[in-house]
Amino acid sequence: MNSKDALILRTAREVIRKEAKAVGGLSNALGRDFCAAVKILAASRGKAVLVGIGKSGLIARKIAATLSSTGTQSVYLHPVESLHGDLGMISEGDTIIALSYSGETEETTKLMALLSKQGLKVISITNNPASRLALASDITLDLGVKEEACPMNIVPTSSTTAMLALGDAIAVVLMRLKGFTSDKFARLHPGGNLGKLLNIRVADLMRKGRLNPVVKETSPLKAALKIMTATAAGAASVTDARGRLRGFFTDGDLRRHLQTGSFDLNIPLSAVMTRNPLKVYPETMAMDAARIISERKVDNLPVIDKKTGRPVGILDEKDLLREGLL
Known part of the structure; x- marks a missing residue:
């Protein structure tokens, strides 16, 4: 193996190790706040509204899609667009899940201030439990990420992986609590390979x-x-x-x-x-x-x-x- 290949593999393995460490730490830290967040979502009369911007917004979109496909009605709301008419997507009984690594993203915190006044439950996912976003939330889920996987410790890598894993954990727990079966999953996935696996007899x-x-x-x-x-x-x-x-x-x-x-x-x-x-x-x-x-x-x-x-x-x-x- 030449030196360039060695560098490529060493760097890639280090990224995966750091991200795995972040997810492992998150798993060990789960506790009462996670249980409370899941119970709120399970008892909700409305839908889950995922909020985030930038990389956090991309993860929020994915979590919303996963929740929707596994029996929990969900939508993604862009913080900026919400301030220009998209707040109409939110209904009484909805639960907000807001994602922000710093918890200080201006657009997201401004939106949370408005929503909390409407009496909506807000669950935040952040790496800063002392942030404005966390303080505006009913429940804060702390990512607890110590280090990003990039060499400059700047690019969202470990933190976004942890966000995604936490969203998947919420979705799967809700599936079990709601008794979401393969038959129900099949009805939501009529096409593609999943559709074939679950619908064809x-x-x-x-x-x-x-x-x-x-x-x-x-x-x-x-x-x-x-x-x-x-x-x-x-x-x-x-x-x-x-x-x-x-x-x-x-x-x-x-x-x-x-x-x-x-x-x-x-x-x-x-x-x-x-x-x-x-x-x-x-x-x-x-x-x-x-x-x-x-x-x-x-x-x-x-x-x-x-x-x-x-x-x-x-x-x-x-x-x-x-x-x-x-």
Whole structure:
């Protein structure tokens, strides 16, 4: 490794160590004030209004977004714009969360003075518990950051990381207190990869109808091969006389049969199929089915109706790969 690379890595590691130290110190310092702040937010009849400017404003935006996506209605309010009409965003019952490293940011402290007069609860996140912002707040959460990660100890680095971590902690605690479930999360995230993970079910991806290979257990092996070829599937569901799933016949079962030295294609499927196979249901979450396929190292799964036990589809790993679930 040359000297330049060594300097790059040494500096990067030092930044991460300093920021990790700041977050670790914050974790150890959490106490009654944090609990009180969370209780205020949990009991609030209104929304959380995040306030901050500059780097603190960017973190405030992110915290507002995280709270909104995890069941706590939230908005971001720019301190300057608030003094020019945006105060109309604030309603009775709202809770203010104000972020400022110094606690002396002019625009933020001026806004807090106005809001406190309206009887709104104010929670401040600052590194200066003796600041004007802290004094105007009902509860102050002290970051306790001793050192920024930049060599000049000026650029907001450790402090903004600590702010972000504290905001995430508030959001996750509120999720638990409010009983925010994955179903609720899914409704708020219908798009993107999160949407796929939380909204897509096996019924949305399974092959059905003519593309679902099903044969009776009394049928010869060659009948399974014929329908598997016709449907381009690597397996077939095997049913009893009443159409209920009895087994699953796969390419692997065929190979194991041939390895015995037998090339009899008229042997009944009941003699070579996999009995009591893994299975899923149409209402199974696709991500759960993907986990089964990955952990059990199989390529296909029969999809059966819970009430009748009959195969209604087949799920192929290619379908999951196409959706980015594997």
